[in-house]
Amino acid sequence: MANVSVAAEWQLLYNRYYRKPELYPMRWKHVDLARHKVAAAPFGGPVAVIRDDSKIVQLHAESALRKLRLFNSAGHPLADAVWRHPGGRLIGMSWNDDLTLVCVVQDGTIYRYDLHAQLVEPNISMGKECFEQNVADCAFWGNGVVCITEQNQLFCIPDFRNPKPVPLADPMIDEPPRCIAVIEPQYTMSGNVEVLLGVADDPVVLVVEEDGVQRLGEGLLRGPLQKMVVSRDGKWLASFTHDGRLLVTTSDLTGIIIERECESSLPPEQIAWCGMDAVLLYWDDMLLMMGPDGDPVHYLYDEPIILIPECDGVRILSNTSMEFLQRVPDSTVSIFTIGSTSPAALLYDALDHFDRRSAKADENLRLIKPSLPEAVEACVDASGHEFDVSRQRTLLRAASYGQAFCSNFQRDRIQEMCKILRVLNAVHSPEIDIPLSIQQYKLLSPSVLIGRLINAHRHLLALRMSEYLGMNQEVVIMHWACSKITASLSIPDATLLDILLDKLKLCKGISYAAVAAHADKNGRRKLAAMLVDHEPRSSKQVPLLLSIGEEDTALMKATESGDIDLVYLVLFHIWQKRQSLEFFGTIQARPLARDLFITYARCYKHEYLKDFFLSTGQLQDVAFLLWKESWEFVKNPMASKGSPLHGPRIKLIEKAQSLFAETKEHVFESKAAEEHAKLLRIQHELEVTTKQAIFVDSSISDTIRTCIVLGNHRAAMRVKTEFKVSEKRWYWLKVFALATIKDWVALEKFSKEKRPPIGYRPFVEACIEADEKAEAIKYIPKLADPRERAESYARIGLVKEAADAASQAKDGELLGRLKLTFAQNAAASSIFDTLRDRLSFPGAS
Known part of the structure; x- marks a missing residue:
């Protein structure tokens, strides 16, 4: 019976089942979607609502002041702000990837709000042209926007992280386009956004880029398009034609995939992809779901709805409920289809028999024994696609029951799914109300989900989730600490410090300096100084101490760290801020700082260094x-x-x-x-x-x-x-100087003034170096030592004189050296040999 009741909720579109469970009843009050502009974020994100100023509406009990109101997916109010922006009416609004609400007004100004309805500064302008021409329409994608002016000129901001408006090529059209769609930059060949325009009375689609315009669909389209939407992966284009047909083509309009008659020739108010298998068209009382074949599925509504595309379906927001229309997963179909005899269905049924202690349980298990791993996997997979907790539990019990008889099934598969479901159920719960499906969760990633929770100030859940998933808790605790400082202006610094430290110590390596910087930014300098004292990393601690004016403490911490770069950072900072004498007094007490200052100033700042030395005596x-x-x-x-x-x-x-x-x-x-x-x-x-x-x-x-x-x-x-x-030095200098200028007369005169205190050898050397042998001969006889005379004569080539002087010296070694000097002269060598023989020196050759 359970299987029948589950499948009874499904609708068959050709050969695929779809279901539309209610996720939440909407808890908001006095919200009529027909009277408001609405922007809903994907991935179960928040809903922004503001009264539509282009419609005449009855105010009932509302204030005449327009308010921007933010709700979660169950209509629980998050925040609101009075709309006080000049610049004309609101053209469009959308949530970007980091859940910032982007609002475009008529004069091209873009206002941004965070999850708490706080205005994000600065405002962005689409440029002078948009201001002068007025914005007529806009289209958003993940992190960008494209605007079309009343003069049919296009401008885009490709990325709000670098919000510079870029003009696109002129489409050269006189009338406003009937519809506009965008192919995101990540899906285009050029890497730039492509804007698709459905042109009035022209059976083409204009593709506008920065550097040109293309006409697509000529010969393929039979008339102008009224509505169009690009698929999530940028490959397909679903459009509503002028004659009431749904047309699905490739995004480059080269081939038709689906062409089907609709039940109305009036263009739908909204058109959206439901996953990649079906297209939804919405008129004011009917939602039509069309697939590639078979009869369309009708859903009737007596209240306005908003279609919110997701990666695996469409969320449907109405005044009273939030529903989720999605294709039923294959694993769920195999278990719950009426009359199913698949292994997974028999395993699910076997659990029911087991609970009732029926022998039919064993019979079912024997039937599916060869396919038991597949059946277990199907039950695990189906549990992940369920929003109902009791049904998740039953499917996981069926998988666990089958796993007990299945030796080759991955044991951690059920445990992994339990972990995912616990996270999903936590965010589905009241107050959080983020209706993520398992596919959305995997695409979004746990880290982004935790980031969204902390931005919504759901720190406790984010912390527990981080711990449960084995992720770094530092991001959560840091954000909590900064938020606590912002929200606790009335709490004394010492009390707040204890509260913060109690949580910050949970995470090793957390940046106390970053929290201290936030405290300083919020005007709590004393708290910042107390916090930064707990920062163990000097490289983070010292710059912050400087920024909060704690220069002396910064210098102490820098010198204690021994990091020369940090010490110089502090030195230059204090040097600029203080008078010289005060600065000198500060560094004199710290040897490392003093020595580094001296080293730097010795190279670049002599005047400062002189002043420093004078100040210290x-x-x-x-x-x-x-x-x-x-x-x-x-x-x-x-x-x-x-x-x-x-x-x-x-x-x-x-x-x-x-x-x-x-x-x-x-x-x-x-x-x-x-x-x-x-x-x-x-x-x-x-x-x-x-x-x-x-x-x-x-x-x-x-x-x-x-x-x-x-x-x-x-x-x-x-x-x-x-x-x-000295006289000796004077004589040496004068002798060689006179020889340099070859003033031989003066040199001879100088030698005769008195007996030179350096002797006559320098005179000889000077003459020989100047290559003046005749001058040298004048002074060689005056040399007292016969050895010096012999060597001097040898240097100028006088053999006989050298031999005579050497014989007077009676030095055999000297004779040997002189012989070598005249080795090329046989006669000279003979003279020296004779002398050596005469002196009876042995060993002569």
Whole structure:
């Protein structure tokens, strides 16, 4: 009997059964759909209602103020808001994918509302053209809208997450289109939205895109289309023709799938796909369901209805009820069809016999033994498609009963279905009233469902569902915490903190910083500071502390973390906000922050660093900075040209010298800076007098050498005297300088002034390096050491003289070296061999 009563509710459309159970009686009051504009969200979503200002209606007990009212699917009020928007009448409204209500008004302004009837800022404009021409009609899809103006121009917003209006191609029509439909971007070849227009008195459909217009259906259509709707997957187009036929074609209008006469030539008020198998057409008292063949199914209504397409059927909203028209699933048909002898039906029947302790139960099981896994699966599948909890339970009991005799059935299949049904039943329940089917649930996904629950402030159910499904609870707890802060303005900070922490600690790794940021945004800075103190991750904690003005705490946390990037973040933030002395005092107490500041400022901010060192009494560090700055002048291209830059540079060095002089530990640096300044001043004067920029930044030795080379012996002597250059050093410098300019007369004169303190070897070296052998001969005899004389003679190629000097030295090793020097000269080699023999050195060859 149960099977008969279930199947008795079904309607047969050709060879497929359809059912239309009531999901909920509507609990709203004073809502007449005929007097209102209505927008219902798919996936069992909310319903938005507002009085239709294009109709003259009797107000009854209502206020004259128009209100936007939001209800759930059972007519339970969620929120409302007074409609106070200028810009002309409301053209259309729809829920987008994230359950934001999008309302388009006549001047092209788009207002958006959340689930709590709060206006979402900012408002969006469709552009100047829509404002000037007025919007005449609009069509929505998942996350976009297309508007047509009174001048028949089209504009679209492809994605409300980036709400930029895009003009479409001009359709070049004089009259408004009779109907409009949209193929979503995800189903088009171009990836852009395609708008289908049914044109008056023209048997074609215009397809309008950004870059052009196509005419489709020429030769296929016999007249203009009155209504049209694209299937969910974008492949098919169902339309109502001018002569009262239902026409189903491919969406590119290249082929007709169904063409059937309807019972009225008046265009229907609404047309919708019911799944992918049937099309619904609604006139003011009749709903007609038509399939590819067979007689259509009629449903009569004495009240207005709204068709809400779903992926697996259509929800039907009326003033008094919410129904769901869907194709009966195959598993349900196999069990409950009248007279069914399928394995699933016999298994379901066997449970009934088992409950009544009838032996017929065993008989049924024996009959279906080979097909028992399929029968169990059918019972499990059918349970998922039921809204009635008792019927779900009976079907699952039948599956469980069959599974006991079935060894190769997946054991977790029933458990998985129980889990899904528990979730679905929870959201079907009163107060929640989201009538999701199992197919809708799978398409929507559990994470999106939980997101919708928390946006509706159903946090407890969302939390339990997350826990039950093994999902991350952080999203739910975070949203709850933020909502609690917003709604608890009268609760003291300390009390609210305890309430929040009690829940936040349930989830490891939760972002206290994000909750604190929300508290700060709501003007509760003290609560934000207390919350952020519980954030374990410095990278999240420190930026928030800065944003709420807790700079000192932020610096402490950053330095404790040891994260250099974080410390620099805080340093730069405080640096910009505070006076220099206050900033220096802040960082002085924290060695890491201080050292990082010094490192940065040493490279980029010398002035600040000098101020810092002065504020802390580190005079020697200021001095080193000044000295370093003096060398920066060298990099200035002007420094090599003229001397204006040398004056400030010398003053910097003198200032550094005076700072060094104030500390006992830096006597050497003080003296070095003093002499450096003195040398630069002399070099600067020399460049002025010689008009050659070759002195500055050379050493004392180079300065003397350059003076001698230029013939300025008085200046060279002055430098020698000023810097107390030793006689030996002076002689070395002057000898080589005179050799450089090949002033041999002066060199000889210099050698005779007095006995050179460096001896005559430098004179010899200078002459040999200048390749002046004749000059070298003048000084070689004056060398006191016979070895030096022998080697010098050898270097200029005088064999005999070298041999004589070597023989005086009586050094066999020296003779051997000299022999190698003249290895190419046989006569010379012989001389050195003879000398070695004479000295009776062994080993001569």
